Each structure stands twice: as structure tokens, then as C-alpha cells.
Amino acid sequence: MRNFRMVLQYEGTRYQGWQRQGSTDNTIQGKLETLLSKMTGQKIEIQGAGRTDAGVHALGQVANFHADTQMTQTEILEYMNRFLPEDIAVISLKEVSERFHSRLNATGKTYCYRVINSAIPHVFDRRYVHVVEQQLDIDAMREAAQYLTGTHDFKAFTSNKRGKKSTVRTINSIQIEKCAGTSMEVLGTQDEIRFLYRGDGFLYHMVRIMTGTLLEVGIHKRKPEEIAEILASGFRERAGELAPAKGLTLLEVRYQ
Amino acid sequence: MRNFRMVLQYEGTRYQGWQRQGSTDNTIQGKLETLLSKMTGQKIEIQGAGRTDAGVHALGQVANFHADTQMTQTEILEYMNRFLPEDIAVISLKEVSERFHSRLNATGKTYCYRVINSAIPHVFDRRYVHVVEQQLDIDAMREAAQYLTGTHDFKAFTSNKRGKKSTVRTINSIQIEKCAGTSMEVLGTQDEIRFLYRGDGFLYHMVRIMTGTLLEVGIHKRKPEEIAEILASGFRERAGELAPAKGLTLLEVRYQ
Numbered sequence: 001m002r003n004f005r006m007v008l009q010y011e012g013t014r015y016q017g018w019q020r021q022g023s024t025d026n027t028i029q030g031k032l033e034t035l036l037s038k039m040t041g042q043k044i045e046i047q048g049a050g051r052t053d054a055g056v057h058a059l060g061q062v063a064n065f066h067a068d069t070q071m072t073q074t075e076i077l078e079y080m081n082r083f084l085p086e087d088i089a090v091i092s093l094k095e096v097s098e099r100f101h102s103r104l105n106a107t108g109k110t111y112c113y114r115v116i117n118s119a120i121p122h123v124f125d126r127r128y129v130h131v132v133e134q135q136l137d138i139d140a141m142r143e144a145a146q147y148l149t150g151t152h153d154f155k156a157f158t159s160n161k162r163g164k165k166s167t168v169r170t171i172n173s174i175q176i177e178k179c180a181g182t183s184m185e186v187l188g189t190q191d192e193i194r195f196l197y198r199g200d201g202f203l204y205h206m207v208r209i210m211t212g213t214l215l216e217v218g219i220h221k222r223k224p225e226e227i228a229e230i231l232a233s234g235f236r237e238r239a240g241e242l243a244p245a246k247g248l249t250l251l252e253v254r255y256q
Numbered sequence: 257m258r259n260f261r262m263v264l265q266y267e268g269t270r271y272q273g274w275q276r277q278g279s280t281d282n283t284i285q286g287k288l289e290t291l292l293s294k295m296t297g298q299k300i301e302i303q304g305a306g307r308t309d310a311g312v313h314a315l316g317q318v319a320n321f322h323a324d325t326q327m328t329q330t331e332i333l334e335y336m337n338r339f340l341p342e343d344i345a346v347i348s349l350k351e352v353s354e355r356f357h358s359r360l361n362a363t364g365k366t367y368c369y370r371v372i373n374s375a376i377p378h379v380f381d382r383r384y385v386h387v388v389e390q391q392l393d394i395d396a397m398r399e400a401a402q403y404l405t406g407t408h409d410f411k412a413f414t415s416n417k418r419g420k421k422s423t424v425r426t427i428n429s430i431q432i433e434k435c436a437g438t439s440m441e442v443l444g445t446q447d448e449i450r451f452l453y454r455g456d457g458f459l460y461h462m463v464r465i466m467t468g469t470l471l472e473v474g475i476h477k478r479k480p481e482e483i484a485e486i487l488a489s490g491f492r493e494r495a496g497e498l499a500p501a502k503g504l505t506l507l508e509v510r511y512q
Contacts, residue, residue: 009379057380081377089377121337121345123265124313128380 001066004076005096008032008061011087013127013246017054018061028052028088032063035083039076040067049102049253050109053205055245057128059112060091060252064102108172108254109202113195113211113247122192129192130247136193136218138176144217145174147227148210155234157210158203159242169206171199176214196251205242213240257322260332261352264288264317267343269383269502273310274317284308284344288319291339295332296323305358305509306365309461311501313384315368316347316508320358364428364510365458369451369467369503378448385448386503392449392474394432400473401430403483404466411490413466414459415498425462427455432470452507461498469496 010028020029029046036044049062071079077093084090114129116122117136122129148157148171155167175196195214197207213230216222222240230238266284276285285302292300305318325332333349340346370385372378373392378385404413404427411423431452451470453463469486472478478496486494 011379059380078375081375084377086377086382087379089379091376119334119337120347121340121342123267123343123345124315124384126342 001068001098003064003066003096003098003100004073004093005062005064005100005102006093007091008058008063009089009091010058010061011127012052012054012056012058014087015054017056018048018050018052028058028061029063031085031088032080033065035080036065036067039071039079040069042067047102049106050202050250052250053208053245053248056248056250057246058250061250062102062106062253062255064096064100066098102253105255106201106253107256108198108200110251110254111197111202111207112249112251113197113207113243114249115193115195115211115215115247117191117193127246128249130244132215132219134219136215137220138178138193138218140220140224141214141218142176144214144222144224144227145176147224147231149174152231153234154203154206154231156230156236156239157206157213159205159209159236160203161236167203169199169201169203171197173198174210207248208243208245209236209239209241211243211247215243216240257324257354259320259322259352259354259356260329260349261318261320261356261358262349263347264314264319265345265347266314266317267383268308268310268312268314270343271310273312274304274306274308284314284317285319287341287344288336289321291336292321292323295327295335296325298323303358305362306458306506308506309464309501309504312504312506313502314506317506318358318362318509318511320352320356322354358509361511362457362509363512364454364456366507366510367453367458367463368505368507369453369463369499370505371449371451371467371471371503373447373449383502384505386500388471388475390475392471393476394434394449394474396476396480397470397474398432400470400478400480400483401432403480403487405430408487409490410459410462410487412486412492412495413462413469415461415465415492416459417492423459425455425457425459427453429454430466463504464499464501465492465495465497467503468499471499472496 015028016026018028020027032046033044044065046063046065073093077090080090116129116131119133151170153168177194179192195211271284272282274284276283289300289302300321302319302321329349333346336346372385372387375389407426409424433450435448451467
């Protein structure tokens, strides 16, 4: 059996997220598995590095699958891009060692959360950004982000209640940057703020709850110091709102 | 009567273009006029600086309208952005002298045509770019663009056949630049080429026919020198294909 590693891009808007969900399926994993099974005549199962939620996008999701096929890497890549819907694309595809597993071998991930901080709607990137009209205090959000950086028990920052597995994670950095908005920005009218999260892994909803909490600091509804208490409490109710899915994009998955 | 000048953004994908078309209307102008007429209780007519085609986008379209209203500029701006569909936005609105006319007073316009030069689909900006898989020769396209720059009779570069009016226009510059693609480009996998056209005015389909012709030079189907002959001929059939609408965006309208 050959093992193939893909880098994927997708717009999550019209999908129920990454993870396959039984028969009536509208997921990214489902679309890819259906296509690959058709291509190979075998039942193909895909391993994704991260299970992005419904509505979340990816610029560099990584996934792998095993298949018995004579097709070349280029033939598979071209076949997939020909038949995938236009909101999913395979950026690269390579044969890798049989032991490679996109999720188990991943050592880190980077997520980007995009916020437009303006009352003026942002037409071109509207599917990829969350709009916050109130003025956001970037310095306060950066101060708050310091409390989240490092190794912590992030139990208060996940919606997963089962809680058998460890909720300890390490966040290497949280960058909060003001930037010019859309790529075609000649008029300079937009105010975009990007939250860049680098970590070894993230719990269910963790990036969106961190962002929601930081935004509440940004509008002075909370103080930066509260983050320490929220972390220590372990209570989801103490943290902020879940920020909308559409602002979030999985940028990259890192490996050794 | 007060006169208001607006800067507008829109994604043209689902509209039949800027210009109003009778009663069963799905145009940008139509949407704006219907909303403003409702807001003021008067029949409002809008003057747009440029009549963008069906599917063409705008980042800085300018339009003006006269109205008898007690509303402030901010109130009108907020009202419009609250009730416009999310693919149309008013970026700014200002009261101006009664004599201002967005089209007649315009001294120049800038259009951008975006091409993704790659076989890999471009997910996030797919509604705003035209994909060309064959390798494009940028130097050849730049050489060809030199022939278009300056004051010429662009009769061969318009689909308008009535031809009573002058087809002489001045193009100040055509910039052709390779760039990194989407604003969230961390992976650096995309190859985007942008064509930036600055001129005093453009004929019907002119930017798209120029782009289509330059792309044929880019794939070595034509030589740069042919442009001079095409211009001299005045025959539309001699120029290249009409490039798809979705790659084109009206960036700005200039005034004295």
C-alpha cells in the first residue's frame, strides 16, 4: 500500500466541517474520500491533521491516505483538482513513508483569526472575517494574550465536556497585528486585525474561545489579568463567547 | 436639492452589472436606487462614474445622487449599509457641490485585472481571478503593453459597434506585476499576475479585450509587435479574446 500526503485548501462556508459524519455527508473529509474511492475503486480513508469546525477555512490543512494504485503523484493531484468542488483544492501531493500519519506526527499548528474592526462592511473577504464595530484596544488584547502563552491547562477554553483526555496544551505565541485588509487594498479604508496562534495542538473550539475572550478584553468588557483567573478556574463559563467560525483559518500544520 | 457623492465597493458575481435595466432589475445601480428611493420617499436617480459589466467588481466605484432630505451624511451611510445586500457596501458618503457629476467630472480611472497563473485552483479569491494554466511570459506581455500605452484610437479594443462617438483614449500606464496572491498567503504557493490599467477613460469591454490580447502574447500565440497592427486596423476581430469578467475590478475613479 502506498501512502500519500496532501496539503489542502478549502473555504469552509458551505460544509459541516472536516470530519466525516455518516451517510448524508457534507464534510471536507467526506468529499475527499468519496472522490478518492471512486478514483481507485477502493474504499479510501483519509487522516486529517486537524478537525476544523463547520464554517472554518484552511489554507494548509494536511491529510494522508493509503491506496493501492499505479497512478503517479501528478496524475492523482490533477484528477482530484479536476473533480473536487471549486471551494476545495489540493495544493500538493507526495508519496511518503508508510508510517507517516498526518495527525499523530504533527508537532504544531498555526491558526489565523481575522477580524474587521470597522462599521463599514468588508465586501471582498466577508466570508473569511468576523466584523467587530466597537474600537478594539490592541495593547490590552496583547497583554491578555501573554497570559495564554506557554503551557497551561486550557479546560476553560474548550467546549468539549467529556474530558477524559488531557487538556494541557502549549501555545508558543499569539501575535495580534493590525493590517491593511484585502489583498487589493489600494484605498486603505479597512481596519483588519489578525490573531495568529502557534501551538503544539488545540482543543475543540479553543482558538475561537480564546479569540472571543480576547475581543472582550479589546472592548474593555474584561481586564487582561482576568485571563489568569479563567485559566485557573477550569470553567468554560468564565471564558468569553465563542467567536464565529468564519473568521478562522487553519494556516499550517508543522512536522519534525 | 442636496448632492451626495459615494464611494462604493461591490462583488459583481451575482449582478447584471452596474447599469439599471428596466423593471426586472438585478443591477448595482438598481439596488442602490431602490433603497435610496425607499429611504427618502422620492424617486432617486444615481450617476455612476463607470458602467461596470456583469460580473465585474469594484473597490472604489464613485456615484452621486440628488435628494431632498434632512438626514445627515452619517445617517444615510449607516442606513444604506444596514439595508444593502452584503456584496455591496458604501465606503464613504459626502455632501458635495450641486454641480458635481461622478461621470462627467471624472478625469481618470484605474482597473485591475487579476490572473492566477497556475494549474492549482485558488480557493479563496476564486470569484475575483481568472485562471490561466499555461506559463505566461511577463516580459513579452510588458513589451506588448508598451504599444497600448499613450493616446490611440482603441476601436479594435471595444465591443461597441455603434461607433458614433470617439474611440480615442489615453492610457497613462499598464503595470504588469507578479505577486503573492491572497492576503493570507503564508504558504507562497500561488502565482498571481496583476494587470493595472490607468487611463483617462475606457471603452466598452476595452480592459478585458486588452487583457485577453496580452494573455495571448503571454502564451506566445502572438508577438508583442502585433499590437501596433491591431490598433492601426481598427478591427475588433484582429484583437484577442474577451477576458472573463470575474478577473476585473474597478479600483478607483480620479477627479481633479
